[in-house]
Amino acid sequence: MTHYLAEVADAFQESWDRQQEAYLPDREHRIATMLDAVEAVTPDGRPRLLDLAGGTGSISLRALARFPGARVTVVDQDPVLLALAEASLNGDPASPVEGDGGVVGREIVAADLGRPSWTEALPHRDYDAVLTATALHWLAPERLAVLYGEIRQVLRAGGVFANADHMPDEGLPELTKQLLGKANARREARYAAGAALSWRDWWARVAADPRLAPLHAEREKIYPAEHGSAEWTPPAGWHLAALRTAGFTETGLLWRGGADATVAAIA
Template sequence: MTPYLAEARAWQESWDRQQETYLPDREHRFAALLDAADAVSGDGPLRLLDLAGGTGSISLRALARRPDAQVTVVDLDPVLLTIAEASLSGRAAIVTADLNRPDWTAALPHRGYDAVLTATALHWLDGPRLASLYREIHDTLRPGGVFANADHMPSDALPTLTTRLTERARQRRAARHAAGAAQSWAGWWEQAAADPTLGPLVEKRRQIYPTGHSPEWTPPASWHLDALRAAGFSEVGVLWRNGGDAAVAAVA
């Protein structure tokens, strides 16, 4: 293991720990997504697109399950993609693309993916763009392939309870950050900015997102199911839920 690879894996671990303060059930949602991918993959190598994949958290777990998987990681963030590329060390194709642009699929190394998976990332897109993206994702899958998206998706049926559960989670997270038990999102990025390797990339990231990401847009799961049906998927449904978060799945 080279020193740089060891450093990248440490950054990957710190990203996972920081994310877990916001998503204590993060491993459960990953497992649900990967189970869906396994279910449709057949006997050959799994061909997986890790969409808005960041540091490659999903890809690393997919390769731990399926070492022969053919993985593509797509993201725009230069910091997170640098960590992903080093952590995955040649086991995945790394693609820089902007999901706000309809031509993002042109950068993919191939089509006909068995599965397209994404987690807690697409809430940065607005409704019209996300609906269009779902159609574009459909076109990247082989017939019978699966798309799964785990994100903040409030329950239509339990709006009051979902709100209270979300608030309880926010309070627990704030207490952990205040006590120094876990690192916050802002704290992680401050630490990355001070790193000799990642610091210049943090500045590049600021140029890509000069005002930060757009405000989060988190419609209920029913909106996603309707948009996926309109995008041409043959089967759509809720794959997993916990509190205000859910994973929707759709079969091409």
């Protein structure tokens, strides 16, 4: 049986990618760098991966393309993005494909990372890798510090955590401002030329689609004021210190591009 979003899932995945790339021109490179780390800690090529705040499953889709034997769990709270992830990864959840509830090893979990109970919804506690990108900056600092400890608890010993996000270099404040100004100008030019949708315009398309509109209405209840809080983007040093406090044995910078970076840690 075909998933009810099958006719639009690929198109919305593509437009989501273009919308995200308007903000992050090097998005594919940063994801590939995280997957390099996953490969390093899973020599059998079949990682068990937790895609944290995974949205449409962008990281999971790329992980499966690189590691066909990977087992992925996408965790998010957004009903629209989770439905697109489910359609892309699993097809119809009512149709057994290698197992009841979808493709074995491809799990979709709705959970609020703002609450410690999110780990109770996970199907596993021994992930090889936990990856997240451009998502955790919506959490308050005190919550993010605690979340890092919760992530440590669901990783196997030797597993890797990587977080790619806005992490400006505190030693380059003026250059960072100039880089961000150039990036904003390029993004606005793309919007003006119709090369990509803005965040607001992408969600307007979702709300206008009859199959996604009911899910968009659910989303509006969860995020009545978009995310309800301001972004918080400390430098990479803050993240590394918080990860060490959370009990990770190794921490460091895996990648940097302008005002963005990826921190990595070994459980």
